[in-house]
Amino acid sequence: MAVVLILVLLALGSVVFHILSPWWWTPIASNWSYIDTTLIITFWITGTVFVAVVCFMAYCVYRFRHKPGNRAAYEPENRRLEWLLAAGTAVGVAAMLAPGLVVWHQFVTVPDDATPVEVVSQQWLWSFRLPGADGTLGHAETRKVSAENPLGLNTDDARGLDDVIIEGGELHVPVGKPVHMLLRSVDVLHDFYVPEFRAKMDMIPGMVTYFWFTPTRTGTFEILCAELCGIGHSQMRGTVVVDEAADYQAWLEQQSTFTQLVASGEPQTTD
Amino acid sequence: MVEIPAGSASAIPAAEVADMELYHPKSWWTKYVFSQDAKVIAVQYALTAISIGLVALVLSWLMRLQLAFPGYFAFIDADRYYQFITMHGMIMVIYLLTALFLGGFGNYLIPLMVGARDMVFPYANMLSYWIYLIAVLILVAGFFVPGGPTGAGWTLYPPQAVLSGTPGGRDMGILFMLSSLIVFIIGFTMGGLNYVVTVLQGRARGMTLMRMPLTVWGIFTATVMALLAFPALFVACVMMLFDRLLGTSFFMPAIVEMGEQLQHGGGSPILFQHLFWFFGHPEVYIVALPAFGIVSDLISTHARKNIFGYRMMVWAIVIIGALSFIVWAHHMYVSGMNPNFGFFFATTTLIIAIPTAIKVYNWVLTLWRGDIHLTLPMLFALAFIVTFVNGGLTGLFLGNVVVDVPLSDTMFVVAHFHMVMGVAPILVIFGAIYHWYPKVTGRMLNDTLGHVHFWITFLGTYAIFFPMHYLGLLGVPRRYYELGETAFVPPSAHSLNIFITIMALFVGAAQMVFLFNLVWSLSRGRLAGGNPWRATTLEWQTPQTPPAHGNWGKDLPVVYRWAYDYSVPGAPEDFIPQTEPARDIPTREVVA
Numbered sequence: 001m002a003v004v005l006i007l008v009l010l011a012l013g014s015v016v017f018h019i020l021s022p023w024w025w026t027p028i029a030s031n032w033s034y035i036d037t038t039l040i041i042t043f044w045i046t047g048t049v050f051v052a053v054v055c056f057m058a059y060c061v062y063r064f065r066h067k068p069g070n071r072a073a074y075e076p077e078n079r080r081l082e083w084l085l086a087a088g089t090a091v092g093v094a095a096m097l098a099p100g101l102v103v104w105h106q107f108v109t110v111p112d113d114a115t116p117v118e119v120v121s122q123q124w125l126w127s128f129r130l131p132g133a134d135g136t137l138g139h140a141e142t143r144k145v146s147a148e149n150p151l152g153l154n155t156d157d158a159r160g161l162d163d164v165i166i167e168g169g170e171l172h173v174p175v176g177k178p179v180h181m182l183l184r185s186v187d188v189l190h191d192f193y194v195p196e197f198r199a200k201m202d203m204i205p206g207m208v209t210y211f212w213f214t215p216t217r218t219g220t221f222e223i224l225c226a227e228l229c230g231i232g233h234s235q236m237r238g239t240v241v242v243d244e245a246a247d248y249q250a251w252l253e254q255q256s257t258f259t260q261l262v263a264s265g266e267p268q269t270t271d
Numbered sequence: 272m273v274e275i276p277a278g279s280a281s282a283i284p285a286a287e288v289a290d291m292e293l294y295h296p297k298s299w300w301t302k303y304v305f306s307q308d309a310k311v312i313a314v315q316y317a318l319t320a321i322s323i324g325l326v327a328l329v330l331s332w333l334m335r336l337q338l339a340f341p342g343y344f345a346f347i348d349a350d351r352y353y354q355f356i357t358m359h360g361m362i363m364v365i366y367l368l369t370a371l372f373l374g375g376f377g378n379y380l381i382p383l384m385v386g387a388r389d390m391v392f393p394y395a396n397m398l399s400y401w402i403y404l405i406a407v408l409i410l411v412a413g414f415f416v417p418g419g420p421t422g423a424g425w426t427l428y429p430p431q432a433v434l435s436g437t438p439g440g441r442d443m444g445i446l447f448m449l450s451s452l453i454v455f456i457i458g459f460t461m462g463g464l465n466y467v468v469t470v471l472q473g474r475a476r477g478m479t480l481m482r483m484p485l486t487v488w489g490i491f492t493a494t495v496m497a498l499l500a501f502p503a504l505f506v507a508c509v510m511m512l513f514d515r516l517l518g519t520s521f522f523m524p525a526i527v528e529m530g531e532q533l534q535h536g537g538g539s540p541i542l543f544q545h546l547f548w549f550f551g552h553p554e555v556y557i558v559a560l561p562a563f564g565i566v567s568d569l570i571s572t573h574a575r576k577n578i579f580g581y582r583m584m585v586w587a588i589v590i591i592g593a594l595s596f597i598v599w600a601h602h603m604y605v606s607g608m609n610p611n612f613g614f615f616f617a618t619t620t621l622i623i624a625i626p627t628a629i630k631v632y633n634w635v636l637t638l639w640r641g642d643i644h645l646t647l648p649m650l651f652a653l654a655f656i657v658t659f660v661n662g663g664l665t666g667l668f669l670g671n672v673v674v675d676v677p678l679s680d681t682m683f684v685v686a687h688f689h690m691v692m693g694v695a696p697i698l699v700i701f702g703a704i705y706h707w708y709p710k711v712t713g714r715m716l717n718d719t720l721g722h723v724h725f726w727i728t729f730l731g732t733y734a735i736f737f738p739m740h741y742l743g744l745l746g747v748p749r750r751y752y753e754l755g756e757t758a759f760v761p762p763s764a765h766s767l768n769i770f771i772t773i774m775a776l777f778v779g780a781a782q783m784v785f786l787f788n789l790v791w792s793l794s795r796g797r798l799a800g801g802n803p804w805r806a807t808t809l810e811w812q813t814p815q816t817p818p819a820h821g822n823w824g825k826d827l828p829v830v831y832r833w834a835y836d837y838s839v840p841g842a843p844e845d846f847i848p849q850t851e852p853a854r855d856i857p858t859r860e861v862v863a
C-alpha cells in the first residue's frame with residue numbers, strides 16, 4: 001500500500017510545490033507577457049494530465065493489486081476508447097499549440113518603427129552599437145575587426161561614421177519604444193539573454209540574428225550569456241538599463257560615435 | 272492465423288545444425304572473450320556500458336558539488352567543470368544508454384525473443400563489440416591527453432569546440448572525442464545491421480511481425496532509426512575534424528580568435544547544429560523506444576494481463592520513429608536559424624505528443640483490471656511512467672516554440688531531458704535487469720536490496736530534477752560553472768542547489784547497493800528456474816537456463832500465438848507460452 005500512498009503524495013506534492021515555490025519567473029519588463037500566458041496555459045493542461053495519470057495509476061494499484069485467487073481481465077483492445085483518448089489528446093495539444101503559434105507570429109514580426117540596436121559578442125564581453133543621427137547602422141563584418149576597430153565597422157560606409165559605439169559598457173534603451181536587437185558575434189556562439197525580457201537569441205559568427213521587444217518598465221537588468229562559449233561563459237555578464245525618454249537622451253549624448261573614437265585615438269589608431 | 276503442425280520444426284534443413292557446429296566455441300577464449308554468441312556479446316556490452324556509465328555518474332557528483340558549493344573544491348576549476356559536463360552528457364547518452372539498450376538488451380533479447388539461434392552475422396556482431404570497446408578506450412584516453420578532454424558541451428558546437436577558449440579545443444581533447452564517436456558509429460553499424468536483419472529474417476516459424484513482443488519492436492525500430500541518424504553525426508564529426516586539422520571551413524566563418532584573425536571563412540556553424548540534431552533528436556527516441564518496448568512487456572507480465580491495444584502500441588512506436596526525423600530543429604528555436612521554421616517544427620513536435628500519449632494511456636490501461644504483482648520490475652515500470660509522463664509533459668513547453676524562448680538553455684531544459692531521457696530510460700533498464708537477470712544468470716536478484724535501490728533511485732531522482740525546473744523558470748542558465756552574484760537569483764535558490772546535490776549523492780550511493788546486488792546474487796541469489804515470472808515470451812521457454820549456445824537445443828521453437836496471452840479465460844494457468852499450440856487452448860489475439 002506504500003506504493004499507492006507514495007504515488008498520490010508525489011502527485012499532490014508536486015502541485016503543492018508548484019503553488020508554494022518561491023522560485024518563479026522574474027517580474028516581466030517587456031511586452032512578451034503573452035509568452036507568460038501561454039506558459040500558464042501549458043502548466044494548467046500538463047499539470048492536470050500529470051495528476052490524472054499518476055492518480056489513475058495509484059488507483060489501479062490499489063484496486064487491482066494481486067490477492068490470492070485474483071485473475072486479470074482479458075481485453076486485447078478497445079478501439080473506441082483508444083480513439084477517444086487520442087482525439088482528446090489532440091484537442092489538448094491544439095489548445096497549447098494555437099496560442100503558441102499566434103504569439104510566435106508576433107515574435108518574428110518586427111514592427112517597422114523598431115529602433116535597431118546592435119549587440120556584438122566576443123569571448124567574454126558584450127559591446128553595443130546604436131545608429132547615429134542618420135538612424136541606420138553602417139556595414140560591419142568580422143574580417144574588419146582589429147584592435148583599432150573592435151566591432152569591425154566598414155570605414156568606407158559613411159552611414160557607420162556616426163554610429164554610437166559602447167565597448168564593454170552598459171546598454172541603455174528608452175522605455176515603451178520597440179527595439180530591434182541585431183545580434184552579431186566575432187568569435188564563437190553566444191546568446192543574448194535578459195530573463196526579465198523573456199527573450200533570447202543565439203549570436204553566430206558570420207550571421208546577424210535578431211529578435212525584438214518593447215521594454216515596459218524602467219530598471220537595470222542583467223544580461224547573461226545563454227550559449228556555452230568557453231570557460232568564461234558564466235562570467236559573461238552585461239547590463240541593460242531601461243530609461244525614461246529624457247534620461248535616455250542625456251545618456252546618449254555622453255556616448256561617443258565611431259568617428260569620435262577613431263579621432264580620440266581610443267581605441268588607438270596606429271596608421 | 273495459420274495453423275502449423277507441431278512436427279514442422281523438423282523441416283529445418285539439416286545443414287543448419289552442421290553450420291552451428293562450425294562456430295561453437297572451441298576454447299575459453301572463444302567462449303568468453305572473442306565470443307560470437309549474442310548472449311555473451313550482450314553481457315560484454317552491458318558490463319562495458321555500465322562501467323563507463325559509472326564514470327559519468329561520478330562526474331555528475333563533481334558537477335553537483337561545484338554547483339552547490341561553488342569554489343569550495345579547488346580542483347574543480349572552470350576548465351574541468353566544462354570537461355565534466357561534456358563527458359558526463361556524451362557518456363550517458365551514447366556510451367551508456369545507446370550501447371546498453373541496443374548492444375546489451377538488443378543482443379540478449381532479439382535472438383531469444385524471436386526464436387533464433389543467434390544473430391544472423393555472429394562474426395560482425397563480435398566485431399561490433401570490440402570496436403565499441405575501442406571507442407570507449409579512445410574516449411577514456413581523452414582524459415589523459417595534454418589539455419584533457421573536450422569541454423565543448425555534449426553538443427560539440429563549433430566554432431568554440433575547436434578554438435582556444437574551450438578546454439581541448441586547440442589541444443587533443445576534441446580530436447579524441449570526434450575519433451571516438453566515429454569509431455563508435457562504425458561499431459554500432461555492424462551490430463545494428465545484425466539486429467535489423469535478425470528481426471526481419473531470423474524469426475522462428477509462426478513468429479509473425481505482429482506477434483513479436485513490444486520489446487523487440489522497440490529495439491528494432493530504434494535500430495533502424497539509429498542506422499539512419501548516426502550517419503549525420505558521422506559526417507559532422509568528419510567535417511569538424513577536417514576543419515580542425517586540414518583548415519577547411521565547413522563550419523567556420525570568418526573568426527577573430529582572441530584578437531587574431533583566422534584563415535577560415537564562409538562556413539556555417541548552424542549547418543553543424545542541423546546535422547547534430549538530425550542525429551540528436553532521433554537519438555532521444557533511440558533510447559526511448561527500447562525503453563517503451565521493454566516497459567510494455569514488464570507491465571504486461573507483472574500485471575498478468577495482455578498489453579492493452581497491442582496494434583496501436585506497435586503503430587505508435589513506428590509513427591514516433593518516423594516523425595522523430597522531422598522535429599530536430601526544436602532544439603534550435605533560438606539558434607538563429609530562420610525563425611519561420613519555428614512554425615513547422617513546433618507543429619510536428621506537438622503532433623508527436625499524440626502517439627506518445629497513446630502509449631502512456633495503454634500502459635496505465637493495462638494495469639486496469641489487471642492482477643498487479645508489485646515485483647521490482649513492476650515498481651520500476653510504475654516509476655518509469657511517473658517520470659516519463661513528467662518529462663514528456665515539460666517537453667510540451669519546450670516544443671511549443673514561443674514558450675521555449677524564455678526556457679531554452681536554462682536549468683528547465685536540464686531538468687526536462689534528465690527526466691525524460693535520463694532517468695526514465697534508466698528506470699526501465701533497472702526494471703529490465705531485475706526481470707531478466709534470472710535468465711542471464713539462473714539466479715534472482717536480492718529483493719530487499721532491490722527495494723532499497725528502487726525507492727532511493729525513484730524518489731531521489733524525482734527530488735533532484737523536479738525542483739530544478741523552477742530554477743530554470745527563474746532564469747538560471749544551464750552550463751554555468753558558477754552563478755556568482757546574480758541580482759534576480761534569491762538566496763533560497765542556493766539552498767535548493769545544496770538540496771539537489773545532497774539528493775544526487777544519495778542516489779549515487781544507492782547505485783552501489785545495486786552493483787553489490789548484481790555481484791552478490793551471482794553466487795548467493797535464490798535459484799530462479801527457467802521461468803520465474805511465469806511469462807509467455809520465448810526467452811523464458813529455453814531448454815536450459817541460462818540458455819546454452821544456440822539457444823534452443825535440437826529443435827527451434829514454433830510460435831502459435833502472440834506474446835500476450837495472460838489470464839486467457841478458460842485457460843488453466845494465467846499465462847500461455849507462445850509455443851503452446853492453439854488447438855489446445857485457443858488464443859484471443861487480435862490479428863492485424
Ligand code: HEM
Pocket residue numbers: 331332334335356357359360361363364368423424425426685689692693694697732735748749750751775778779
Ligand atoms: C542522478 C543522476 C544524474 C545527475 C545528478 C546529473 C547531473 C547533471 C548535471 C549537474 C549536469 C550539468 C547541468 C548544467 O549545468 O548544464 C548534467 C548534464 C547532462 N546530463 Fe546529467 N545527471 C544525471 C544523470 C544523467 C543521465 C542518466 C543522463 C542520460 C541521458 C544524463 C545526461 C546529461 C546530458 C546530456 C547533459 C548535458 C551536458 C551538456 O550540457 O553538454 N544525465 N547532468
Ligand SMILES: [Cu+2]
Pocket residue numbers: 121124189190191225226227228229233236
Ligand atoms: Cu557568451
Ligand SMILES: [Cu+2]
Pocket residue numbers: 189190191225226227228229230232233234236
Ligand atoms: Cu556563453
